[in-house]
Amino acid sequence: MNIAMNEQVSEQKKRIHPHKFTLWVGLASVIMMFAGLTSAYIVKRSAASWITIEFPRAFWYSTVVMLASSLTMQMALRDFKQRDMAKYRRLLTYTALLGVLFIVLQFVGFSKLWKSGTTFEGSGEGQFLYIIAGLHILHVLGGVVALLIMFLKAFSAKKKNYDAIPVEVMSTYWHFVDVLWIYLFVFFLTMA
Amino acid sequence: MSNEAILHGSEVSTHEAHHDGHGEHHHHETFISKYVFSMDHKMIAKQFLITGIIWAILGGLMSVLFRLQLGFPDATFPWLENILGHWAKGGKIQPEFYYALVTMHGTVLVFFVLTAGLSGTFANFLIPLQIGARDMASPFMNMLSYWFFFMSSVVMVSSLFIQTGPASGGWTSYPPLSALGDASLGSKTGMDLWLISMALFVVSSLLGGLNYISTILNMRTKGMSMTRLPLTIWALFFTAVLGVLSFPVLLSGFILLLFDRHAGTSFYLSDIFLASTQKALPNEGGSAILYQHLFWFLGHPEVYIILLPAMGMVSEVMSTNARKPIFGYMAMVGSIFAITILAFLVWAHHMFVTGLNPFLGSFFVLLTLLIAVPSAIKVFNWLTTLWRGNIRFTPAMLFAIGFVSLFISGGLTGIWLGNSSLDIHLHDTYFVIAHFHIVMGVASFFGMFCGVYHWFPKMYGRYLNNTMGYIHFWITIVGAYLIFWPMHYEGLAGMPRRYLDYSGWASFNQFGGLNHFISIVSMIVFAVQLLFVFNFFYSIFKGRRVKTENPWGSNTLEWTTPIHPGHGNWVGEIPEVHRWAYDYGKDGREFISQTEPISANESEHH
Numbered sequence: 187m188n189i190a191m192n193e194q195v196s197e198q199k200k201r202i203h204p205h206k207f208t209l210w211v212g213l214a215s216v217i218m219m220f221a222g223l224t225s226a227y228i229v230k231r232s233a234a235s236w237i238t239i240e241f242p243r244a245f246w247y248s249t250v251v252m253l254a255s256s257l258t259m260q261m262a263l264r265d266f267k268q269r270d271m272a273k274y275r276r277l278l279t280y281t282a283l284l285g286v287l288f289i290v291l292q293f294v295g296f297s298k299l300w301k302s303g304t305t306f307e308g309s310g311e312g313q314f315l316y317i318i319a320g321l322h323i324l325h326v327l328g329g330v331v332a333l334l335i336m337f338l339k340a341f342s343a344k345k346k347n348y349d350a351i352p353v354e355v356m357s358t359y360w361h362f363v364d365v366l367w368i369y370l371f372v373f374f375l376t377m378a
Numbered sequence: 379m380s381n382e383a384i385l386h387g388s389e390v391s392t393h394e395a396h397h398d399g400h401g402e403h404h405h406h407e408t409f410i411s412k413y414v415f416s417m418d419h420k421m422i423a424k425q426f427l428i429t430g431i432i433w434a435i436l437g438g439l440m441s442v443l444f445r446l447q448l449g450f451p452d453a454t455f456p457w458l459e460n461i462l463g464h465w466a467k468g469g470k471i472q473p474e475f476y477y478a479l480v481t482m483h484g485t486v487l488v489f490f491v492l493t494a495g496l497s498g499t500f501a502n503f504l505i506p507l508q509i510g511a512r513d514m515a516s517p518f519m520n521m522l523s524y525w526f527f528f529m530s531s532v533v534m535v536s537s538l539f540i541q542t543g544p545a546s547g548g549w550t551s552y553p554p555l556s557a558l559g560d561a562s563l564g565s566k567t568g569m570d571l572w573l574i575s576m577a578l579f580v581v582s583s584l585l586g587g588l589n590y591i592s593t594i595l596n597m598r599t600k601g602m603s604m605t606r607l608p609l610t611i612w613a614l615f616f617t618a619v620l621g622v623l624s625f626p627v628l629l630s631g632f633i634l635l636l637f638d639r640h641a642g643t644s645f646y647l648s649d650i651f652l653a654s655t656q657k658a659l660p661n662e663g664g665s666a667i668l669y670q671h672l673f674w675f676l677g678h679p680e681v682y683i684i685l686l687p688a689m690g691m692v693s694e695v696m697s698t699n700a701r702k703p704i705f706g707y708m709a710m711v712g713s714i715f716a717i718t719i720l721a722f723l724v725w726a727h728h729m730f731v732t733g734l735n736p737f738l739g740s741f742f743v744l745l746t747l748l749i750a751v752p753s754a755i756k757v758f759n760w761l762t763t764l765w766r767g768n769i770r771f772t773p774a775m776l777f778a779i780g781f782v783s784l785f786i787s788g789g790l791t792g793i794w795l796g797n798s799s800l801d802i803h804l805h806d807t808y809f810v811i812a813h814f815h816i817v818m819g820v821a822s823f824f825g826m827f828c829g830v831y832h833w834f835p836k837m838y839g840r841y842l843n844n845t846m847g848y849i850h851f852w853i854t855i856v857g858a859y860l861i862f863w864p865m866h867y868e869g870l871a872g873m874p875r876r877y878l879d880y881s882g883w884a885s886f887n888q889f890g891g892l893n894h895f896i897s898i899v900s901m902i903v904f905a906v907q908l909l910f911v912f913n914f915f916y917s918i919f920k921g922r923r924v925k926t927e928n929p930w931g932s933n934t935l936e937w938t939t940p941i942h943p944g945h946g947n948w949v950g951e952i953p954e955v956h957r958w959a960y961d962y963g964k965d966g967r968e969f970i971s972q973t974e975p976i977s978a979n980e981s982e983h984h
Contacts, residue, residue: 204515208592211622215584219626222675226634226645226668235663306641309664313643317633 209355213362216325220318220366224373227314231377237310238378242298248291249371255284256364263357267350275340281360282333289323289330311378318370325363332356407945415525417517418945422524423503424837427830429531430495431911436535437486442904444479447471449897451879451890465543474563476878477546481564482538484549485572487819489579490534492684494527496826497621500687501590501614503833507936508608510599510953512946515592519585526582530575537571545572548876550673553646553666557638560654570639573632580625580632587625590618599935601955605711606972608934608959609704612711613690616718617683624679624722631672638664645669667732674725681818682721686714688825689756692778694959695832696760698932699775700767701968703960703983706759713752720749730798731805739798746796753789757782768963772930773847774832780855781824787859788817791866806876809869812862820858827851830914835929839942840921846913850906857903864892931969933959938973958983 230236262277296316304312336356416422446455447470454469465475502520506513514520537544546564547555551572559566594615598607634645638661646669647661697704704710726734726742760782769775791813794800804810827850834842873886880886880893928937935955939947953973961970965980976982 202596204592204596207596208515208519208588211588211591212584215588215622215626218623219630222627222630222672223634226630226672229668229671230645230663230665233663233665306637306643307660308662309644313637313645317637317643321633 203351205351205355206358209358213359216362216366219321220370223314223318223321224370227311227318227373228377230309230314231311235308235310237304237308237312239299239304239310239312239315240302241375242295242302244291244295244298245371248288248295249367251284251288251291252364252367255281255288256361258284259357259360263350263353266353269348271340275337278333278337278340282330282337285326285330285333289326292319292323311374315374322363322367322370325366329356329360329363332359415521417513417521419502419506419513419517419520420837420943420945420947422520423499425524426494426498426502426527427837429528430491430499431914433486433490433495433531434907435911437483437491438904438907440479440483440486442901443471444476444483445897445900447476447878448880449894451881471878473878474543474546477548477562477876478543478564478568480876481546481548482534482544485534485545485576488549488680488684489576490527490531492819492822492826493583493621493680494579496684496822497614497617497687498524498527498586499826500610500691500829500833501586501618503837504610504936505590505593505614506597507836507939507943507947508611508934508959509594509597510602510935510948510955511593511597512948512952514589515597516589520589523582523585523589526578526585530578530582533571533575533578537568537575540567540571542566542568544568550670550677551635552673553635553638553669554650557635557646558650558652558659559639560652562654573636577629577632580629583621583625587618587622590614591622594618599952599955602935602972605708606955606958608690609693609707609710609714610687610690612714613686613693616714617686620679620683620686620718620721624676624683627672628676631669631676634672635669667729667734670729670732671725674728675722677728678725679721681814682717684818684822685825686717688781688822688828689714691825691829691832692760692781693763694934695774695778695828696763697960697962698832698930699770699772699778700764701770701931701962702763702767703962703964704759705762705765706755707958707960709755710759713755716752717749720745720752724749727796727798727801730801736798743796743798747793749796750789750793753785757786757789772831773842773844773851774828776848776851777824777828777831780851781821781828783855784816784821784824784858788813788815788821792817803872804869806874807869808865808873808875811875812865812869815865816858816862820862824855827854827910832930833936834914834917834921835924836936836939838918838921839924840917841924841929842917842921843913846909850910850913853906854903857899857906860899861896861903864896868892928971933961933969933971935972938971 258277258280262274262281265271265274265277296319299312299315304310306313306316333356336352412418413421416425443458446458455466456469458466458471459469462471462475465472465478471479502514505511534544542563544564545551545556545568546562547569551569555561555565556569557565559569594607594611598604634643637643638646642661644661644664646666647659647664650659650661651657652659693704693710724742724746726738727746730739730742764779791809795804795810795813831842831847834840868886868889871885871889873880873889881890924941927939927941930937935953938953940949955972956975957970957972959972961972961983962968964970
């Protein structure tokens with residue numbers, strides 16, 4: 187029976203871990219949500235009374251911050267796998283801080299835009315940006331919360347955790363919100 | 379990752395926690411952890427089912443109330459005022475309340491009963507049991523899925539009790555009615571609660587769907603290849619795929635709607651003069667058609683989210699009770715797949731008369747009519763499965779056969795409605811009502827009943843009462859046809875839906891008698907559903923006990939578990955699978971379980 191069990195385990199090891207797989211399906215679902223919004227944007231773009239905006243510089247800075255946070259996340263994953271826990275915790279902190287900084291910069295951009303006269307009135311590029319980038323912020327915020335939980339777990343003295351799966355799931359999600367923002371940013375810049 | 383590790387959580391991965399493969403757990407369970415915040419997929423399934431039953435009673439009761447108005451437009455019912463207060467002033471249902479009733483009836487039945495109640499129940503119950511898994515990939519997410527559904531239900535129910543009443547702009551909630559609080563009573567707080575409730579519902583169904591997909595793809599037992607899966611699992615799999623990819627788009631549509639309602643954006647609004655406030659609105663540049671695109675991009679897949687689980691269960695129950703292999707297994711799988719793909723490509727057939735470009739419309743006609751092909755394949759396969767079978771007419775089997783009958787009747791009128799030119803006449807008439815109630819509403823209910831009668835013994839270890847089952851079946855099927863068949867004629871005559879009173883119209887008051895008749899039948903059918911509900915709850919406690927593990931002589935894995943399976947489903951190891959699920963009547967044997975190895979002088983079904 188032990189041999190049968192081992193066979194079963196090894197057969198299952200070839201497959202992708204269910205939690206990772208669930209994440210990918212979940213990401214597909216998030217992609218559909220943003221695809222719905224960006225296709226609504228494309229439809230509206232050809233309508234009369236479409237108003238475009240000038241992008242505040244803050245959005246360029248936030249893009250750089252987002253890219254940097256992906257880098258620190260990847261380094262955190264590497265350090266976790268090498269059991270360098272002090273560095274892992276530090277890099278997790280950096281990632282979370284960069285995530286917060288990204289959100290702050292997005293709001294700086296929003297307020298610049300708002301002050302320049304683009305409010306919720308109407309349905310042009312600006313209004314779509316508020317909503318689409320706002321929803322993206324919520325996804326980043328979810329990631330920051332998850333990072334904090336992982337950070338606290340990494341301090342737990344009772345449980346030594348060697349399972350890299352949660353960290354891998356975390357990093358995949360973080361890279362996803364990064365790539366999602368790049369896509370959205372390029373989309374807004376090119377589809378004005 | 380092994381099933382055991384999923385169940386125990388993967389906190390401890392330093393030593394592989396495989397003692398001697400005991401799957402049955404005896405960890406201490408309190409009332410709360412067993413019945414309320416349960417993580418056992420079987421208990422969650424029952425929670426979905428019973429919540430769904432409560433919703434079905436409410437939603438059905440709403441239809442009885444508005445049929446009362448439609449069938450007896452001149453009569454007054456003083457007792458209605460006692461129950462409903464100012465909504466039924468003088469014993470007559472008020473127009474605003476009539477709209478609220480039809481809106482809530484649609485919302486409740488489509489989402490809360492036939493989506494959550496149907497796939498929530500059977501995906502949870504059958505997926506782990508039939509693929510040979512101890513539980514879902516993430517039991518915790520599964521529990522969350524139910525509780526989001528519960529919260530969504532609470533919000534929706536609470537909207538029934540507020541002063542301005544629940545949402546009343548139709549289950550599709552088209553703007554501008556849904557976007558402007560001043561447009562009608564139901565556009566006020568009721569609409570907000572509707573949107574909040576639906577947003578929670580989307581979260582619930584995403585959490586559920588993610589779990590179903592990843593469980594089916596990752597947690598099958600040894601030997602359970604995808605082509606050995608029972609058709610129920612295939613159907614539930616594609617249902618989950620549909621939900622995961624289309625519900626988020628609905629959420630996008632709702633978010634834009636919320637901003638239009640409360641933040642002053644104009645995504646859906648343009649050039650509006652409001653009669654109630656005598657004011658011209660500043661909104662410019664929006665388009666209500668945009669909402670319709672976003673809504674129907676979910677809305678159409680939604681009808682298959684409702685129908686596919688029913689199809690899967692019907693295939694399984696039919697093969698089991700015809701004592702014959704399902705005819706054309708791969709064709710069945712292929713046609714479910716084709717329906718899933720096409721479901722995403724036909725949404726604009728709901729919008730033929732909205733000013734959609736007729737050239738674009740012709741593509742949607744073609745794609746819509748293409749759905750007839752996989753549908754016909756499925757019907758053909760069901761009929762050939764029945765052909766010369768040793769049919770056991772259990773209540774479940776009757777409902778399965780009834781499903782096929784309804785699916786044919788309702789499907790054929792779909793070919794009419796799929797034509798954009800015919801739709802000019804038929805759009806928003808009773809013909810549409812008749813079509814979708816038969817093919818989606820009643821047919822899916824039949825699939826659900828078929829599943830409940832068939833798997834009740836596995837759920838509760840007792841049988842449902844057969845006599846009540848037969849009465850339930852015959853009155854329901856005859857009643858369903860008597861209610862909805864005449865509506866086709868009303869629709870062909872051009873009788874529009876959503877009207878409170880037709881008696882003032884010379885063209886439609888000829889149908890007065892017919893409406894009267896439909897209303898009476900619908901009350902009888904509703905009463906019979908209460909008989910089913912009685913049967914259900916009575917049998918949980920007093921039904922005839924199940925004495926054997928496999929009462930239907932079925933091949934699938936759920937019947938290899940104990941009569942009352944614990945959390946973990948199998949005592950000892952999960953059985954290994956050696957063959958497909960449909961070896962009935964093979965080599966002179968009535969049935970051969972999936973767990974039985976292929977013998978030396980036997981060839982495997984391919």
